[in-house]
Amino acid sequence: MKREHLNIDHVTMEFPTPTGAFRALDNVDLVIDKGEFVSLIGHSGCGKSTVLNVVAGLYQATAGGVILDGTEVNEPGPDRAVVFQNHSLLPWLTAYQNVELAVKQVFGRKKSRAEIKQWIEHNLHLVHMDHAMHKRPDEISGGMKQRVGIARALAMQPKVLLMDEPFGALDALTRAHMQESLMEIHADLGNTVIMITHDVDEAVLLSDRIVMMTNGPAATIGEILKIDLARPRNRVEMADDAAYNHYRHEVLQFLYERQRRPGEEAEAVEQEQESTQELKVVKATRAA
Amino acid sequence: MMLSRDKIFSTEDYTAFISSFVLPMVAIAIFLGLWSASAKQVQTSLGQLPGPSAVFQQASNLVDEHFAEREKEAAFYQRQEKRNAAKLAKDPNAKVKIRPYTGKPTFFDQIVTSLVTVFTGFVLASLIAIPVGIITGLSNNLYKAINPVVQLLKPVSPLAWLPIVTMVVSAVYVTDDPMFEKSYLNSAITVMLCCMWPTLINTAVGVSSVDKDLINVSKVLRLGWFTKVYKIVLPSAFPMIFTGLRLSVSIGWMVLIAAEMLAQNPGLGKFVWDEFQNGSSNSLGRIMVAVIAIGFTGFLLDRGMLMLQRRVSWDKTAVLR
Numbered sequence: 066m067k068r069e070h071l072n073i074d075h076v077t078m079e080f081p082t083p084t085g086a087f088r089a090l091d092n093v094d095l096v097i098d099k100g101e102f103v104s105l106i107g108h109s110g111c112g113k114s115t116v117l118n119v120v121a122g123l124y125q126a127t128a129g130g131v132i133l134d135g136t137e138v139n140e141p142g143p144d145r146a147v148v149f150q151n152h153s154l155l156p157w158l159t160a161y162q163n164v165e166l167a168v169k170q171v172f173g174r175k176k177s178r179a180e181i182k183q184w185i186e187h188n189l190h191l192v193h194m195d196h197a198m199h200k201r202p203d204e205i206s207g208g209m210k211q212r213v214g215i216a217r218a219l220a221m222q223p224k225v226l227l228m229d230e231p232f233g234a235l236d237a238l239t240r241a242h243m244q245e246s247l248m249e250i251h252a253d254l255g256n257t258v259i260m261i262t263h264d265v266d267e268a269v270l271l272s273d274r275i276v277m278m279t280n281g282p283a284a285t286i287g288e289i290l291k292i293d294l295a296r297p298r299n300r301v302e303m304a305d306d307a308a309y310n311h312y313r314h315e316v317l318q319f320l321y322e323r324q325r326r327p328g329e330e331a332e333a334v335e336q337e338q339e340s341t342q343e344l345k346v347v348k349a350t351r352a353a
Numbered sequence: 354m355m356l357s358r359d360k361i362f363s364t365e366d367y368t369a370f371i372s373s374f375v376l377p378m379v380a381i382a383i384f385l386g387l388w389s390a391s392a393k394q395v396q397t398s399l400g401q402l403p404g405p406s407a408v409f410q411q412a413s414n415l416v417d418e419h420f421a422e423r424e425k426e427a428a429f430y431q432r433q434e435k436r437n438a439a440k441l442a443k444d445p446n447a448k449v450k451i452r453p454y455t456g457k458p459t460f461f462d463q464i465v466t467s468l469v470t471v472f473t474g475f476v477l478a479s480l481i482a483i484p485v486g487i488i489t490g491l492s493n494n495l496y497k498a499i500n501p502v503v504q505l506l507k508p509v510s511p512l513a514w515l516p517i518v519t520m521v522v523s524a525v526y527v528t529d530d531p532m533f534e535k536s537y538l539n540s541a542i543t544v545m546l547c548c549m550w551p552t553l554i555n556t557a558v559g560v561s562s563v564d565k566d567l568i569n570v571s572k573v574l575r576l577g578w579f580t581k582v583y584k585i586v587l588p589s590a591f592p593m594i595f596t597g598l599r600l601s602v603s604i605g606w607m608v609l610i611a612a613e614m615l616a617q618n619p620g621l622g623k624f625v626w627d628e629f630q631n632g633s634s635n636s637l638g639r640i641m642v643a644v645i646a647i648g649f650t651g652f653l654l655d656r657g658m659l660m661l662q663r664r665v666s667w668d669k670t671a672v673l674r
């Protein structure tokens with residue numbers, strides 16, 4: 066039997082609140098292979114970030130646990146690097162220094178000074194940030210900040226890369242570029258990735274599996290969709306691909322038919338409009 | 354080719370000039386006018402309340418007195434040196450005494466004394482308040498434990514501290530060869546006790562409100578306590594710490610003047626008190642010069658802190674005022 070890489074084992078999470086315990090997650094159970102790219106999708110507030118934080122070790126599960134390569138996860142650590150939604154760079158350090166902080170902490174004793182410098186530059190190069198290495202976060206755009214955040218996470222050489230809506234705050238075009246970069250990096254390095262997203266196209270384009278969560282409270286995994294599309298994937302070709310559109314439809318159906326809550330019609334319409342905007346972007350990139 | 358006038362002085366230049374120079378000047382002129390008009394209406398036991406011109410007169414008197422005193426001092430040392438040289442010429446083994454000049458400190462000497470004292474008290478206060486603030490800010494329980502004590506001690510007036518400080522200093526600080534004057538220690542410690550709190554509270558609040566995501570970053574990286582404080586907590590609490598420091602300097606300066614008046618410790622406060630007791634026809638004018646000097650020095654101290662903050666702040670774009 067093949068030993069499992071990452072096992073999210075029957076995780077239940079309760080938060081203490083003034084009115085008693087609030088059960089956010091109920092029995093979330095998922096096994097992820099090495100090098101697999103998994104997306105978590107679900108309505109706002111269902112508990113996606115909570116799952117990620119439990120894997121990161123920032124939260125302790127009330128019941129169940131997370132096992133990574135045979136060891137139980139009890140505390141945060143650089144083997145499970147997190148890319149936060151709002152980039153979380155230290156504003157008083159340059160891009161280079163932000164990555165340096167992580168590299169020195171993780172490899173401080175194992176690498177020489179020259180090797181550290183080279184490793185920092187290599188990771189910034191991976192995310193195409195060579196030209197603005199020595200700028201501070203307030204001097205670069207949102208997309209660039211997110212790139213640096215990814216470089217910082219990659220530079221830790223994590224076993225698992227955890228991303229909480231990494232591109233949520235970006236405009237559609239920048240997001241498309243970032244998705245390309247992420248696909249490249251994943252193809253090169255083969256990291257295990259768990260990514261939270263609200264964007265159906267993003268999930269289908271990037272993932273090996275899409276984990277769809279039910280609505281909270283006591284959210285759990287509703288369905289898991291395996292995406293059998295050949296890599297490398299090209300968003301322009303995908304737009305006309307029948308399989309791609311089928312997967313996309315499945316996810317939309319889960320989100321807006323099976324998991325739709327009363328009074329959510331307006332939101333659903335908005336989401337639909339957003340999706341059509343995405344399509345326009347695809348056309349725009351093709352034209353360019 | 355003709356250069357039009359408004360190429361050299363654009364409209365924006367004019368507005369900037371008016372708002373940054375002309376407007377304050379107009380305000381000062383109005384203030385001086387009101388002062389001079391109302392001063393004429395008030396008769397005190399020391400004569401008419403001095404207007405701007407009388408105060409200006411006293412200010413230049415104080416400057417003259419300062420230089421006269423300095424000349425006297427120089428002359429004193431010259432005479433002493435001559436005497437000693439003559440003594441030594443007669444008998445090379447003679448013991449010569451060098452006595453220090455003991456003239457009355459001038460207005461400007463008092464300003465310097467006050468500045469040195471406030472600086473001492475402020476530095477002592479910061480050396481205590483910043484570390485304590487960091488430690489309390491990092492621990493919720495410690496914050497809850499210390500907060501009531503701080504809230505209780507914070508509003509205590511300098512006038513209440515002073516007798517206690519005086520008694521403690523004279524009980525504890527007993528040496529034959531004192532390095533510092535007791536009065537200097539009394540004032541500095543009173544300043545310290547009163548101006549410590551804004552820095553402590555602001556540091557604690559700044560430290561405890563560090564962005565949760567940044568704390569998570571430090572957890573994921575498994576930064577040690579010291580690295581976390583040095584790399585993440587301090588820089589992000591920096592603006593709050595400086596806000597506290599600026600409040601502390603202003604409070605320290607106000608407290609010092611009061612303490613000097615009450616305890617007759619050398620400094621600007623003593624100058625004001627002495628003039629008040631003196632009660633000559635010039636006294637009110639001289640006190641007003643002191644009041645203006647106190648205000649102006651306080652302003653300069655605040656500006657100085659602001660410049661320091663701009664200097665060392667990582668965020669050069671922040672608007673500081």
Ligand SMILES: Nc1ncnc2c1ncn2[C@@H]1O[C@H](COP(=O)(O)OP(=O)(O)OP(=O)(O)O)[C@@H](O)[C@H]1O
Nearest residue numbers: 080081087089108109110111112113114115116281
């Ligand atoms: N520290 C906490 N204390 C109490 N309740 C919490 C805490 N963190 C999350 N919750 C609750 O748990 C539920 C899930 O939150 P979570 O942040 O995981 O949602 P999410 O799926 O990430 O939402 P979004 O898509 O909006 O980011 C929410 O109802 C939230 O109110």
Ligand SMILES: [Mg+2]
Nearest residue numbers: 113114115229
């Ligand atoms: Mg979330």
